[in-house]
Amino acid sequence: MEFLVASAIGILTAGGLYLVLRLRTFPVILGISLLTYAVNVFLFASGRLTVGAPPILRDGVQAYSDPLPQALVLTAIVISFGMTAVVVMIGLGAYLGSDDDHVDDRTGPDEDASEGSS
Amino acid sequence: MTHWIVAPIILPALVAPFIVLAARYHIGIQRVLSLAGVLALVAVACGLAWQASDGTVTLYQMGDWAAPYGIVLVGDQLSTMMVLLTSVLALFVLLYAIGSGWDNRGRHFHALFQFQLMGIMGAFLTGDLFNLFVFFEVLLIASYGLMIHAGGNARLRAGVQYVLFNLIGSTLFLFALGSLYAETGTLNMADLANRVALVSPDETVGIRVAAVLLLLVFAIKAALVPLHFWLPSSYAEAPAPVAALFAIMTKVGAYAIIRVYTMIFHPELEVTAGLHDVWLLPAALVSLAIGMIGVLAAKKLDRLVAFSVIGSMGMVMVSISLFTPAGIAAALYYIVHSTLAGATLFLISDLVRTGRGNLVLTPQAVMSGNALTAAMFFVGAIAMAGLPPLSGFLGKLLVLDAAFDSNLMVWVWAIVLSSSLISILGFARAGSILFWKAHSIDRPEGAEPPATPNSMSYAAVGGLVALLIAHTIFAGQVHSYTTKMAVGLFAPEPYISTVVETPGKLSKPKTGDH
Numbered sequence: 072m073e074f075l076v077a078s079a080i081g082i083l084t085a086g087g088l089y090l091v092l093r094l095r096t097f098p099v100i101l102g103i104s105l106l107t108y109a110v111n112v113f114l115f116a117s118g119r120l121t122v123g124a125p126p127i128l129r130d131g132v133q134a135y136s137d138p139l140p141q142a143l144v145l146t147a148i149v150i151s152f153g154m155t156a157v158v159v160m161i162g163l164g165a166y167l168g169s170d171d172d173h174v175d176d177r178t179g180p181d182e183d184a185s186e187g188s189s
Numbered sequence: 190m191t192h193w194i195v196a197p198i199i200l201p202a203l204v205a206p207f208i209v210l211a212a213r214y215h216i217g218i219q220r221v222l223s224l225a226g227v228l229a230l231v232a233v234a235c236g237l238a239w240q241a242s243d244g245t246v247t248l249y250q251m252g253d254w255a256a257p258y259g260i261v262l263v264g265d266q267l268s269t270m271m272v273l274l275t276s277v278l279a280l281f282v283l284l285y286a287i288g289s290g291w292d293n294r295g296r297h298f299h300a301l302f303q304f305q306l307m308g309i310m311g312a313f314l315t316g317d318l319f320n321l322f323v324f325f326e327v328l329l330i331a332s333y334g335l336m337i338h339a340g341g342n343a344r345l346r347a348g349v350q351y352v353l354f355n356l357i358g359s360t361l362f363l364f365a366l367g368s369l370y371a372e373t374g375t376l377n378m379a380d381l382a383n384r385v386a387l388v389s390p391d392e393t394v395g396i397r398v399a400a401v402l403l404l405l406v407f408a409i410k411a412a413l414v415p416l417h418f419w420l421p422s423s424y425a426e427a428p429a430p431v432a433a434l435f436a437i438m439t440k441v442g443a444y445a446i447i448r449v450y451t452m453i454f455h456p457e458l459e460v461t462a463g464l465h466d467v468w469l470l471p472a473a474l475v476s477l478a479i480g481m482i483g484v485l486a487a488k489k490l491d492r493l494v495a496f497s498v499i500g501s502m503g504m505v506m507v508s509i510s511l512f513t514p515a516g517i518a519a520a521l522y523y524i525v526h527s528t529l530a531g532a533t534l535f536l537i538s539d540l541v542r543t544g545r546g547n548l549v550l551t552p553q554a555v556m557s558g559n560a561l562t563a564a565m566f567f568v569g570a571i572a573m574a575g576l577p578p579l580s581g582f583l584g585k586l587l588v589l590d591a592a593f594d595s596n597l598m599v600w601v602w603a604i605v606l607s608s609s610l611i612s613i614l615g616f617a618r619a620g621s622i623l624f625w626k627a628h629s630i631d632r633p634e635g636a637e638p639p640a641t642p643n644s645m646s647y648a649a650v651g652g653l654v655a656l657l658i659a660h661t662i663f664a665g666q667v668h669s670y671t672t673k674m675a676v677g678l679f680a681p682e683p684y685i686s687t688v689v690e691t692p693g694k695l696s697k698p699k700t701g702d703h
Contacts, residue, residue, distance in 0.1 A: 091357065096349060103356050110363040117371035140370065143319055147363055150326045154359070157333055158352045164337075165345035174350060176422060 076116055083109035096162040096172040100155065107151035114144045194249045194264045196233045197272055197310035200226060205303035220287050223299035227280050234273040241269040244677060246687040255693035257380045263316035265684055266674040271313040271444055274525055275437050278532055279306055281652045285536050286430035288645025294339035304331035305434065312441050316688055318376045321445065322362050329355050335431040336423060347426035354419035358409040365402035372396045379688035382453045382681065393460040400454045400461045410442025413506055414476035417499050424498065425491035429539030436531035439502050440524050447509055447517060451678045456512040469510035470597060474604045477503030481608035484615035490541055490548040493619055494534040497573050500612060501527040508588040511595055517675035519587035522668050526580040526660055530572040533653040537566050540650065541623060543642045550622050554632035557641040563624040568654050570616035575609050580661040585609065587668065
């Protein structure tokens with residue numbers, strides 16, 4: 072199980088990084104989503120991997136799983152979900168406004184033209 | 190237990206939704222509420238700083254849960270000083286935003302401003318690393334809204350870069366927290382300090398990874414080269430009052446580095462040996478050099494100011510990475526100076542934009558309000574470039590003095606002094622093009638001169654300049670206070686024992702009645 076979880080995190084991270092390096096809005100947002108999935112699984116695993124163990128006190132149970140990472144993952148999921156929604160909106164606005172979805176700075180002939188309106 | 194320490198977080202958190210819900214369409218009421226909120230914040234911050242000034246560490250346990258289990262807020266000298274600095278900066282920035290009408294060029298400026306303050310205050314006051322992450326996200330999500338305030342394509346594109354870069358930074362932060370938790374089983378800073386010291390020197394792989402990842406995250410926030418690429422575009426394109434408020438955001442990164450790397454991964458710790466002097470100091474020196482070269486190379490005034498912020502953060506980080514009490518004391522003095530000087534320059538660049546129509550550094554006809562803007566730019570540039578008599582010079586002197594015993598003393602002195610020279614040239618070039626050469630150029634026939642910035646804008650910038658001058662006049666007192674603070678940071682036992690040993694719920698599980 073450790074191997075499966077570790078390789079899943081690794082593949083998600085690698086795929087996410089590759090997509091982030093594409094430098095166009097849509098792949099970058101997809102890549103960041105993959106990275107946040109990877110980090111969520113990673114946080115989950117930071118409390119050690121257990122199967123079928125309850126996180127809260129119960130009678131007659133010897134082994135527990137760590138409840139704290141589960142709470143941390145919930146927080147992280149909510150935050151990353153909200154952030155992704157924000158970046159989709161801003162990215163869409165920028166794409167519709169300038170008809171260009173490159174993430175990096177490009178010095179084009181239109182840079183001086185947009186100066187006056189800023 | 191006094192509840193005042195939670196006020197800097199709760200107050201903006203209450204004012205912001207009230208502004209959105211009750212005063213949505215009334216810019217006048219929004220302004221009054223926002224200003225009243227910030228004034229109350231300044232008062233509370235003064236009280237907290239006064240309370241902490243004798244070395245008392247104030248602990249606030251959320252829901253009365255004892256430290257490693259519950260979230261704590263901790264007010265010591267360092268965090269209350271940063272809270273005070275933030276609230277004072279926010280007051281003048283808000284005055285400028287109201288005076289210049291920036292707050293009325295888009296919706297919800299005041300609500301986002303208050304949420305931003307809530308995030309910054311929380312980041313300074315929290316005693317828990319995961320809570321620090323949450324407050325980072327609060328301040329970031331508010332800053333995304335502020336960054337694209339008033340819209341425009343260039344600003345939206347810069348906003349996309351800014352948001353994406355920070356999202357990757359947040360992901361990195363979570364990876365760091367995960368590995369730290371996997372190694373130590375806690376995320377409370379004081380508890381971490383105790384437990385990291387127990388890690389045996391043979392099993393340091395995980396904790397080393399965590400320490401380096403955490404440093405990377407804070408270096409992104411502090412815009413340390415080579416992680417500074419998000420800063421120039423986003424600060425230059427952001428509305429000027431927002432950029433001025435952002436001047437404190439890079440200091441959040443510097444604060445987090447000081448806090449975590451003096452208390453948890455302190456310099457004597459064997460597991461993280463080499464992180465401070467081998468990696469951090471050279472990176473800081475390179476940022477200082479690149480920032481000041483950027484000042485000389487910039488084609489527009491807003492980019493020039495953004496690069497000067499990178500340079501001054503480099504200076505702060507040089508001083509921090511010495512990791513001696515003298516170095517931290519100098520860094521804290523310089524942090525106050527650099528925040529005020531950076532904010533002043535961003536606001537002045539907006540005065541220039543108002544009076545001239547653009548910020549391109551080419552000779553153009555005389556701008557409206559030339560004399561007063563020029564005088565303020567002169568003061569701001571002297572402060573930022575570190576010329577006598579202002580606080581930048583004193584701060585630089587303190588940094589040089591602190592670096593005297595360092596192994597890399599020659600490098601520190603050489604780069605600090607030569608980058609100062611470069612920044613003086615850069616600011617002198619910009620100032621003479623903007624304000625002097627303009628007199629030899631006539632306005633084209635029939636062109637209307639742009640409006641003069643109003644007096645409230647000037648008053649806000651003047652207030653910041655006055656603070657800079659006060660920071661110079663009271664340099665002795667401020668520096669002796671930061672020295673006391675730095676000595677306290679290197680002996681964190683009172684902080685740790687206050688956090689860990691104060692009783693609360695769950696601290697005595699055997700006798701509890703739950």
